[in-house]
Amino acid sequence: MEDSHHAKRPVLVAGGGIGGLAAALALTRRGIDVTVLEQASEIGEIGAGMQLGPNAFHALDALGVGDLARAHAVHTDCMVMHDAIDAYEVGRIPTGEVFRARFGQPYAVIHRADVHGALLEGVRATGRINFLTSVRAVRVIEESDGVAVVDADERIHRGAALIGADGVKSMVRDQYVGDPARVTGHVVYRAVVDRAEFPADLQWNAASIWVGPNCHLVHYPLRGGEQYNVVVTFHSRQQEVWGVTDGSREEVQSYFEGICPQARQLIDLPRSWRRWATADRDPIARWSYGRVTLLGDAAHPTTQYLAQGACMALEDAVTLGEALRVSGDKIESAFDLYQRSRVARTARIVLSAREMGRIYHASGVERLVRNDLWRGRSPERFYDALEWLYGWNAGNCLSGSGYA
Numbered sequence: 001m002e003d004s005h006h007a008k009r010p011v012l013v014a015g016g017g018i019g020g021l022a023a024a025l026a027l028t029r030r031g032i033d034v035t036v037l038e039q040a041s042e043i044g045e046i047g048a049g050m051q052l053g054p055n056a057f058h059a060l061d062a063l064g065v066g067d068l069a070r071a072h073a074v075h076t077d078c079m080v081m082h083d084a085i086d087a088y089e090v091g092r093i094p095t096g097e098v099f100r101a102r103f104g105q106p107y108a109v110i111h112r113a114d115v116h117g118a119l120l121e122g123v124r125a126t127g128r129i130n131f132l133t134s135v136r137a138v139r140v141i142e143e144s145d146g147v148a149v150v151d152a153d154e155r156i157h158r159g160a161a162l163i164g165a166d167g168v169k170s171m172v173r174d175q176y177v178g179d180p181a182r183v184t185g186h187v188v189y190r191a192v193v194d195r196a197e198f199p200a201d202l203q204w205n206a207a208s209i210w211v212g213p214n215c216h217l218v219h220y221p222l223r224g225g226e227q228y229n230v231v232v233t234f235h236s237r238q239q240e241v242w243g244v245t246d247g248s249r250e251e252v253q254s255y256f257e258g259i260c261p262q263a264r265q266l267i268d269l270p271r272s273w274r275r276w277a278t279a280d281r282d283p284i285a286r287w288s289y290g291r292v293t294l295l296g297d298a299a300h301p302t303t304q305y306l307a308q309g310a311c312m313a314l315e316d317a318v319t320l321g322e323a324l325r326v327s328g329d330k331i332e333s334a335f336d337l338y339q340r341s342r343v344a345r346t347a348r349i350v351l352s353a354r355e356m357g358r359i360y361h362a363s364g365v366e367r368l369v370r371n372d373l374w375r376g377r378s379p380e381r382f383y384d385a386l387e388w389l390y391g392w393n394a395g396n397c398l399s400g401s402g403y404a
């Protein structure tokens with residue numbers, strides 16, 4: 001018979017990113033102590049923006065920090081896609097009042113640090129969190145009544161269980177799954193630009209994308225429109241190695257041939273760029289192993305084309321908390337239920353994001369097909385098509401598991 005007793009031992013969370021903090025919050029709200037092991041010397045987030053769908057705000061509300069996050073977010077009026085060659089408007093989805101009423105939450109854009117900060121504030125308020133920074137987890141050892149994590153300095157951290165929220169290059173996943181990454185060859189440049197330097201003719205209250213052959217450009221406002229997030233993606237000419245480096249202005253300017261001037265001006269704006277050579281992994285059916293489980297990018301790393309990676313990490317955390325609740329805090333049963341509730345949904349994100357990348361980057365006749373796909377489509381038809389994604393909430397999060 002599995003024991004739910006873990007009051008004296010914390011649950012370990014490897015990774016203090018959005019996924020790790022959300023998981024920590026879900027657990028501490030259930031009265032479980034948590035120790036976060038973070039390799040960086042400080043708990044924090046990179047300087048970039050992100051899009052959050054209604055599903056993410058439902059998750060943030062369930063974690064008790066929705067108001068904090070919404071206070072920093074810009075609620076957009078629409079999502080809009082233009083062809084980057086001729087500026088043709090391919091599609092527009094209004095995200096105003098009708099959208100918010102349909103999904104019960106906004107579609108919003110926000111600085112990553114503001115999401116992370118809201119989670120951090122929530123987790124600190126529970127008084128059940130212990131942050132250990134400069135701790136790089138390197139090995140997991142299963143013990144008879146818990147889990148031990150060995151760090152890079154050979155120190156041992158013991159807990160009742162382990163959640164591997166250690167991101168796209170997860171050590172925990174490597175040890176338990178060991179599957180290869182799929183380096184896409186797609187390179188992303190990201191920067192944040194002050195409003196004064198951002199072109200007036202692009203200062204739209206929208207999540208905006210310009211799609212071109214083998215490339216696309218994204219921009220949206222942050223922090224009340226004081227800043228703009230700029231993200232450009234292209235298919236690299238060289239063999240890429242998965243990772244993040246400083247970007248080069250010359251490199252990014254060498255792509256985007258034939259792009260219309262209104263879109264192309266985006267790549268001349270930033271003073272400095274960060275460069276991501278991206279990867280995902282094929283979806284897997286199992287990521288819970290007894291008292292060890294995976295969460296966020298460690299469990300289902302995805303390309304960014306649906307803007308849902310962090311949203312999924314937030315959903316994971318809420319689902320984990322709900323699974324613990326209905327399992328009477330029995331960890332192994334809860335980890336199993338959590339996994340069953342999440343695998344198909346997150347796999348759909350990974351596979352749909354790959355397909356979306358193909359649609360964005362279409363050329364030749366595929367481009368013409370892409371530009372016809374949504375012609376004349378009403379907002380309601382878009383909303384119906386998005387119901388599977390944005391209709392998620394804490395009340396239905398276990399319904400994919402066969403539990404409900």
Ligand SMILES: Cc1cc2nc3c(=O)[nH]c(=O)nc-3n(C[C@H](O)[C@H](O)[C@H](O)COP(=O)(O)OP(=O)(O)OC[C@H]3O[C@@H](n4cnc5c(N)ncnc54)[C@H](O)[C@@H]3O)c2cc1C
Nearest residue numbers: 015017018019039050051137167296297307308309310311
């Ligand atoms: C270009 C781009 C744009 C994106 N845009 C969006 C968007 O608009 N909306 C959205 O929802 N998502 C977006 N995403 C995805 C989103 O960034 C990720 O899905 C999200 O950050 C995952 O959070 P995580 O906590 O699982 O992983 P991470 O944020 O990677 O956090 C992992 C943490 O674990 C730590 N760590 C790693 N290894 C170890 C170790 N061995 N020991 C201890 N600590 C360790 C790391 O230092 C880090 O703090 C985007 C991604 C990219 C690349």
